[in-house]
Amino acid sequence: MQVEVSLTVNGKLYKQNVEPRMLLVQFLRDELRLTGTHIGCDTSSCGACTVLLDGKALKSCTMLAVQANGKSVKTIEGMAENGALHxxxxxxxxxxxxxxxxxxxxxxxxxxxxxxxxxxxxxxxxxxxxxxxxxxxxxxxxxxxxxxxxxxxxxxx
Amino acid sequence: MTLIGTSVKRVEDKRFITGKGRYTDDIVLPQMTFAYFVRSPYAHANIKSVDISSASEMDGVVKIYTGKDIAESGINGVPCGWQVDFKNGDTMKEPPHPLLVADKVRHAGDAVAVVIAETYAQAKDAAESVMVDYEVLPAVVNAKAATQEGAPLVHEDAPNNLCFDWELGNPKAEVDAAIEGSHHVTTLDFINQRVIPNAIEPRSAIGHFEGHNDRYTLYTTSQNPHLTRLLMCAFVLGIPEHKVRVVSPDVGGGFGSKIFHYIEEALVTWASKQIGRPIKWTAERSESFVTDAHGRDHVTKAEMGFDKDGKITALRVKTYANLGAYLSTFAPAVPTWLHGTLLQGLYTTPLIHIDLEAVFTHTTAVDAYRGAGRPEATYLLERLLDTAALEMGTDPAELRLKNFIQPFDGVTQEGYQTQVALQYDSGNYHEVLHKALKMVGYEDFRAEQKAARENGKLLGIGFSTYIEACGIAPSAVVGSLGARAGLYESAQVRVQPTGKVSVFTGAHSHGQGHETTFAQVVADKFGIPLEDVEIVHGDSESVAFGMGTYGSRSLAVGGSAIVKSIEKVLEKGAKIAAHKLECSAEDLEYAGGKWTVKGTDKSISFGDISLTAYVPHDYPTGVEPGLDFSSFYDPTNFTYPFGAHIAIVEVDKDTGKVTLKRFIAVDDVGNVINPMIVDGQIHGGVAQGIGQALFEGTIYDESGQLLNASYMDYVMPRADDLPNFEVDRTVTPCPHNPLGVKGAGEAGCIGATPAVVNAVMDALTPYGIHDIEMPVTSQKVWNVINGN
Known part of the structure; x- marks a missing residue:
């Protein structure tokens, strides 16, 4: 079964069909190929997958991609603006x-x-x-x- | 311009801070499949049957292999790279470690089958449907217990679970007599607990066979890609090495655990050919916990004798070293030649003997973890020194200064010959301790401690003065000690026609900053801008050969190989320059990026000579075109960094919580190329050393379950557990390599652990106890304070 998810990542709107069990971090890495967000554990303990969700830090392995529907995500790839490092x-x-x-x-x-x-x-x-x-x-x-x-x-x- | 010795910002940072790093799990290949391993939940069990019938029918499953398939394929297990013999000369027990086991599992996490599917989720789903019927057997997890009569056997052909026994040092009878005759003897019975390296990037491997040219590519999280290729091709799969490329791209930390050749690497490489598609495997963290090689795990009794003046008379050690269920790549070397040989420490101890039993247990394999043997030796010595000072009522710093080997530079004065095989290259041990004592304000601290005690507060100070053997290693020496590999390093320096320089090194950077440090050396020696140099590593296709990065060897061995190639470039460049400047090469000097005729202003630049070498129209006869040299550097000795670490802790009486108030580290790693990077290496090592002292340690139950196999259960230092570190250094150059460097990667981890435990013991002096087993948790301390 696939479910449609629509969310903004680094200012760009994405609409895609995903498995309901897909984690947000898997969506970022595997679907959008934003591999700067990493996976270091299975237990939301390491923080390697942290992104900003509507401006707040979130371990993206703690959320399903479908739960991020309608939200705005910023990853490490979106931190530098106009070629200038954050x-x-x-x-x-x-x-x-x-x-x-x-x-x-x-x-x-x-x-x-x-x-x-x-x-x-x-x-x-x-x-x-x-x-x-x-x-x-x-x-x-x-x-x-x-x-x-x-x-x-x-x-x- | 001089770059050597300056804190150049790292050139590799850009990709990491922008999310552009390329780690193995980031790589996607066309038609790629995913592997998920079926692993034993039991530590010791007979496999009665493996039923893959329902799993094979599941969505997306491409192929399932079991131990039986592997046994029938004729593939060998992963080999051990170091042989240590029994005292009686018999060869160590070396049981096979198959890629998948067919008959019996020997540790929780042992691989029984692998499912390959279209997606990762499908592979994992199907793996859960592989039905394995186990007959559970009793297990043994403690090394000493495993040697006792009646203990369950890990391998039938290893009686008493003994892999080998071993001794080193002076004749045991002499050491025994000296201990018996000593004025004072300090004895410690302790466990140097098993810890897990826990690089934050889980291990990962992608096998990719391409049929059109019969070539294999393995992408893997390795500190050591060339050795992985050699071991996998020659010993496991029996495939031609020249048809195999191993790429170790960005690697997210290793700390030893990614040195070794693992079953998963060979399996995805082999299976990729079978199914005709690439296969990726990436460990889950819980899988990493039970399959990455662990570190330490010694059960030790150590006795140190002193005369009435406090001079050490002898050291006697008995250790049981846990090797786990299978022999990992370098496992036999760690408790022996990397541990027994360091028992001289910084001291003039005239008589030393170690007796060791290396033991199989139903646990994950143990191998080198940051420091590898040297932290165990240092812990043993430094705990003995502080305990002895406490027992004899002397000052622990004074006791050390009294017993230190006198300074020697290794040039005008000879190296120091230890009682345990090694000859130290150069050292000034008094200086590091004096400097650390000054930094800590020792006299003031003792006054502060006294006042604190009167106010009911528990403050403690702990010392650790250590030495390590790095720059691993002279090939002939390690060969005579059982290494099945040489431990030289290679480097190719390719000057491009435009004067830009590509350097291909066999060392592998997974955090150490080689792309910066090595480039500093090259840019400095050639007198060219740093940005004109690129360091290439981690790909067997571009780098001729390499022995990888571990044992703090990269700069001492790999850097020396680069220097050799630089010298060859400059020598040939001088011949070309002499032709162009119409003089003899002897009349030239090289500085500031150009060859100049001595005493004149006639010169020619590095760039001009580079171009001439590739466009050899006006060119010396008998000289080949091109400017590209390879070198191999085989060191003549180990290097011997040393240092003094001091920890100050406060213990909360009500909760037993230990707070690390200050940590002072004065290290001597020889010459320093990039102080910023060296300090960073010390910080990280110290944090891991503190981790072992206060937080970390595996907890196995009697049945062989690793109870804390997750980041929720295995405690590692977090940002709010640690203070800022106070680091400084002294510089005693290495006399036997061209850069004078000794290595800095492991120093912090070796020195820190006993300093912290000693500080806790010092704080707890009013309670009259001399030892608490690591990790020194609040609970253990609270129990001591409350007389439990």
Missing amino acids: PLQEGFHQEHGLQCGFCTPGMIMTAADLLSHNPSPNEHEIREALEGNFCRCTGYHNIVKSVQYAANKMQAS
Whole structure:
């Protein structure tokens, strides 16, 4: 059985027929080929699949594609605008906030949610906000600095 | 312009921060099918029957293979790459590890069948309908218990579940006598618990056979694509190596677990030919938990003797090392040549003996995990040192300084010959500890701790001063120790006609930043812009050969191979330049991207010579066109990074919660090419080391079930569990490789674990206990505080 789903991803409207059991993350990766959103676990624990759903961070493995019907999704591929990196993307680069890069898209999307409601978080608030996202490479030290970099840059502009 | 030693931002970042990374599971091939494995829910069981009849009828199913099919196909199991012999000279027990088992399962997660279908969901649906009739048998999971009389056998031809026994060091009788005669002996009986590497990217493999030219391509999440190709072609499938391409694209972390050749890689490669279509397999996380090679898992008794002045007299170790149900690729080397050989530590201990039994159990295979043997050795030594200081009423820092080997540079002073085979290359151990003590403000801390105790607060400080053996490894040496591979590295430096440079390295980057660090070396040596250099890795089609990345070897071994090729380019370039400048090559010097006639302003640029080499009209006789050189570098010794780590913790009396207040790491990894990247490697290693100390560890029940096989149950450090780290370094160059580098990938993970546990023990001094088994959870600490 297939069900029609219609949603906006990175500003573009998609209408497609999907299996009702298809997860949003599978829809993004397999149907739209937006493979920047990753799958790291089966239990919504790792955060590698985090996207923004109507502006709020969501682990896209916790939602069926059909549940996202009518909603607006932003993925890592939609963060840079007009060729300019988002301050978070820039921050992760400047502060060496990534190594293997696998958790990075999810980290950036989670941090984007944080900065949208707390534009100048302190270290503790950043660590609390990111505690749903695993990184096995960096020990989080430089990820915290990356988010601070972005916050400073966004505050300044 | 100098790039070496500067924190150049990483060139690989761009694709990762924009979602353009290309990991194995991101790859889609035309006509691709999907594989899902049927795995045993039991740790030990006879397979009475496997019924695929209803599953075969299900929607989308293309093919199902069982263990019987594999047995009848004549395919071998995955091989072990390292042989260790019994003390009596007998060869280790090396039972087969078939791609799918036919008769008996030996750990929960053992693969029994595989379903290949049009979609992933269809494969998974059908796998649930494969009916396997198991006769469940008793299992054993603890290494020491497995050696006892009457324990269930994992393999019938391995009595007492012994894979091999092994010893190293001074004659045991001498060590025994020295321990007996010591003024003080500190003894620890402990388990270095099993942990799971848990790279966030699950393993994945795509097999693709193309009939028009009889070629196979395997895309795989490997730290080690060339070795995977060699093992798979020569030992498992018996297919011609030159007809097989192995690509390891972007890989989302490895930490050891992606070094090894796994059954799934061989199976999708083989089956792709059978069905004539590409096959993708990607592990689910719960599958990763029971099939990725695990790390550590030692049961150890360690005794260290001291004389009345606090000098170490002897070290005696007995260890049972758990290898799991099958021998993973490098498993036998980890508890032996990567563990026993590090028991000298930084100390002048005159007598050392280790006795080891390597044991099969009904658990997932154990192999190298970040540090691989060296964290186990360091944990053993550093826990003994802090415990001894506590018992003898001396200061743990003083006790270390008193026992350290004196500084030696390995150039004017000889390397340090240990009692356990290795010869250290260079070191200055006092300096790292002095620097760390200064950073932590040691004297002030002790005063603060005293005041805190008077106010009922539990503050503790823990030390760890470690050494590791990296830059793996001199091929002849490891060959004599049982390695079935050489451990050199290859590099090709291809200067293009326009002066741009492509470098093909056998090392593999899965987070380490080789595309930046290696390019810094090349750009610096040639005096050209960084953006004129590209580093290519991870594809057997473009890279001639390689031994991959693990053991902190990439720069020390792979980087040295690159330097060799650079030197060949410059030597040939000088011949061409001499012709153009009408002088002899000896009259030229190379700097700033050009050859200059010494003492003149006559020069010719790198770009001009590159073009001349490919357009050889006005060209020296007897010199071949082109500017493209390959090299293999085989190191003459291991490298020996070292460092001092200090942890400060606070223990909450009411809850037992351990809070890591500060973590100081002073590491000496030799010369540093990119400080930013090295610091990042230390951070990540420290986090994993802290993970083992406080959070991580497998929980097997008696029947062999891994009870915490998910991210909801297996606890790893999250952002709010860790502090910012305070890192610094000293620089003692490696005397035996051209870059003077030692390696930084594992240092943090080796040093951190005992520092944290020592800090907790220091905090709990008022309770008079000397040890808590890792992970040191709130519950365990609370029980100690409450006298349970």
